[in-house]
Amino acid sequence: MTPIVAITGIVALYIFMLAAFTGYEVIAKVPVILHTPLMSGSNFVHGIVLVGAMVALGGAHTTLEKIIGFVGVFMAAGNAAGGYVVTERMLEMFKSSGAKKKAGGH
Amino acid sequence: METSLLGGDARQWLIQVSYLVTAFLFIMGLKRMSSPVTARSGIVWAGAGMLVATLFTFLFPGLGNYEWLLPAIILGTALAWWSGRRVAMTDMPQMIALYNGFGGGAAAAIAAVELYRGEAMTLTMSTLAVVGALIGGISFSGSLVAFGKLQGLIKRSFRFKGQNIFNLLVIAATVTVGVFIASGWNHDTFHVTLFFLLALLFGVLMTLPIGGADMPVVISMYNAFTGLAVAFEGFVMQNAAMIIAGTVVGSAGTLLTQLMAKAMNRSLGNVLFSGFGDTGGAAAGGAVTGSMKPIEAADVGVMMAFAQKVIVVPGYGMAVAQAQHKVWELCQLLIDRGVMVRFAIHPVAGRMPGHMNVLLAEAGVPYDLIADLDEINAEFETADVALIIGANDVVNPVARNDKSSPIYGMPILNADKAKNVIVIKRGQGAGFSGIENALFYLDNTRMLYGDGQAAASQLIQAVKAA
Numbered sequence: 001m002t003p004i005v006a007i008t009g010i011v012a013l014y015i016f017m018l019a020a021f022t023g024y025e026v027i028a029k030v031p032v033i034l035h036t037p038l039m040s041g042s043n044f045v046h047g048i049v050l051v052g053a054m055v056a057l058g059g060a061h062t063t064l065e066k067i068i069g070f071v072g073v074f075m076a077a078g079n080a081a082g083g084y085v086v087t088e089r090m091l092e093m094f095k096s097s098g099a100k101k102k103a104g105g106h
Numbered sequence: 107m108e109t110s111l112l113g114g115d116a117r118q119w120l121i122q123v124s125y126l127v128t129a130f131l132f133i134m135g136l137k138r139m140s141s142p143v144t145a146r147s148g149i150v151w152a153g154a155g156m157l158v159a160t161l162f163t164f165l166f167p168g169l170g171n172y173e174w175l176l177p178a179i180i181l182g183t184a185l186a187w188w189s190g191r192r193v194a195m196t197d198m199p200q201m202i203a204l205y206n207g208f209g210g211g212a213a214a215a216i217a218a219v220e221l222y223r224g225e226a227m228t229l230t231m232s233t234l235a236v237v238g239a240l241i242g243g244i245s246f247s248g249s250l251v252a253f254g255k256l257q258g259l260i261k262r263s264f265r266f267k268g269q270n271i272f273n274l275l276v277i278a279a280t281v282t283v284g285v286f287i288a289s290g291w292n293h294d295t296f297h298v299t300l301f302f303l304l305a306l307l308f309g310v311l312m313t314l315p316i317g318g319a320d321m322p323v324v325i326s327m328y329n330a331f332t333g334l335a336v337a338f339e340g341f342v343m344q345n346a347a348m349i350i351a352g353t354v355v356g357s358a359g360t361l362l363t364q365l366m367a368k369a370m371n372r373s374l375g376n377v378l379f380s381g382f383g384d385t386g387g388a389a390a391g392g393a394v395t396g397s398m399k400p401i402e403a404a405d406v407g408v409m410m411a412f413a414q415k416v417i418v419v420p421g422y423g424m425a426v427a428q429a430q431h432k433v434w435e436l437c438q439l440l441i442d443r444g445v446m447v448r449f450a451i452h453p454v455a456g457r458m459p460g461h462m463n464v465l466l467a468e469a470g471v472p473y474d475l476i477a478d479l480d481e482i483n484a485e486f487e488t489a490d491v492a493l494i495i496g497a498n499d500v501v502n503p504v505a506r507n508d509k510s511s512p513i514y515g516m517p518i519l520n521a522d523k524a525k526n527v528i529v530i531k532r533g534q535g536a537g538f539s540g541i542e543n544a545l546f547y548l549d550n551t552r553m554l555y556g557d558g559q560a561a562a563s564q565l566i567q568a569v570k571a572a
Binding site for chain 1: 168177198204212332359472479
């Protein structure tokens with residue numbers, strides 16, 4: 001199976017470079033109070049490894065490949081789901097005092 | 107293969123477009139997560155991106171083994187979801203480490219499937235597969251050790267003479283076998299297996315000597331590692347979503363790691379190779395003169411009730427005592443009386459930067475009452491009371507003035523500049539790092555001995571009575 005879009009050579013380097021700058025810029029001005037949730041959020045984002053693990057397992061032939069693929073997909077799904085849940089739990093607690101008053105708190 | 111409505115090419119285009127959408131949602135999500143106002147929606151955006159990519163990947167031409175695939179996805183998701191819901195906010199750092207290790211392990215597993223298959227790859231591809239496997243494998247075993255340490259499963263740090271040299275030999279051996287495989291010179295099952303075992307071993311060896319206090323920096327570093335490993339395996343799989351998301355996390359994680367190390371006044375090399383993180387009681391430093399002066403809760407209550415401005419300095423000890431809810435109740439009483447209350451957070455309060463903010467947010471403290479070091483330090487001089495609860499090294503003035511102290515040069519909260527300093531503390535012992543705290547001996551400092559939660563309850567009664 002040959003992919004319809006080949007990401008190789010100089011194009012691959014361009015993507016790599018631009019994505020690296022993007023990651024740096026997105027984080028550069030983050031306040032300290034959000035470091036933990038943001039680390040957790042970026043931890044969730046690399047859970048995208050799930051799609052690669054799915055393709056690896058989906059095309060596995062030998063039993064060894066299938067077992068490793070199974071472990072890979074299992075762990076990748078754990079990374080994505082766990083990362084999402086803990087990040088969401090942390091971020092849903094961040095409220096300003098204005099928002100609290102509206103919600104009927106003190 | 108072409109039994110469904112869409113041909114292979116059309117499906118591939120759909121997948122590519124879905125990955126483009128995912129990359130957009132991830133980047134926007136991370137951007138929104140970097141401000142407290144939009145943070146909540148940020149993770150939802152990113153989550154939507156993950157869902158889109160996962161669903162469209164099922165269209166991948168020739169995808170089979172569903173009897174393996176679906177149980178793996180369902181089991182992994184369910185277990186992680188369940189554990190993520192249950193984990194206490196205080197245990198968040200090790201949970202992030204665990205999930206991160208899983209991501210690194212998954213990247214290594216992808217490489218393992220490719221390498222065991224032994225199909226011919228270009229030199230670039232095999233190199234990327236091997237490097238990704240190495241980084242992913244280290245991140246996997248290293249993160250598991252980090253999890254074990256913070257969870258209290260691994261109690262001691264393993265150090266021996268010549269450890270750095272031994273580790274260097276292990277990584278050299280790993281790289282050598284990796285070169286054999288990548289160059290195609292020898293990539294049989296034996297060498298591939300040896301390579302993975304060595305990589306996993308190195309992750310363990312590298313993490314074991316690092317103390318618990320430094321673990322957050324290490325977890326953040328492994329987070330960046332996993333990102334890079336995912337990006338490299340993305341090139342191997344020709345998967346744009348993995349390349350972009352992995353690279354973004356790789357660079358963002360590297361920056362976060364640097365920010366954290368800076369907040370702790372350490373360099374990354376220092377964290378990795380010196381093992382300061384738990385020197386125990388061995389720390390030196392100048393002798394502290396004077397005595398600690400105790401105070402009763404009733405007196406503190408009156409002092410705070412009639413103050414104009416109170417700054418609370420919480421530390422991890424407060425969270426361990428589960429006192430944050432009581433402390434916030436106390437502060438609400440004070441606010442109702444017209445006292446100005448602020449929370450001062452040191453970058454390394456809690457177990458990682460920002461962890462204390464999460465713990466306070468859990469108790470219901472609005473984030474606009476919480477100030478970080480740069481914002482609040484000038485305000486201590488005008489504060490009537492600085493209430494220190496569970497914090498120690500981060501308010502120790504020796505960091506400013508004692509060159510012989512191990513924490514000299516670390517930015518601290520200038521709580522000693524407040525008119526009155528009240529320290530809630532269990533006993534008279536030294537803190538986490540074993541360094542004597544000069545703040546406790548100052549003339550304007552009074553010690554309120556007791557468990558954090560009990561002391562906060564007493565203060566609530568005292569303020570009500572005042």
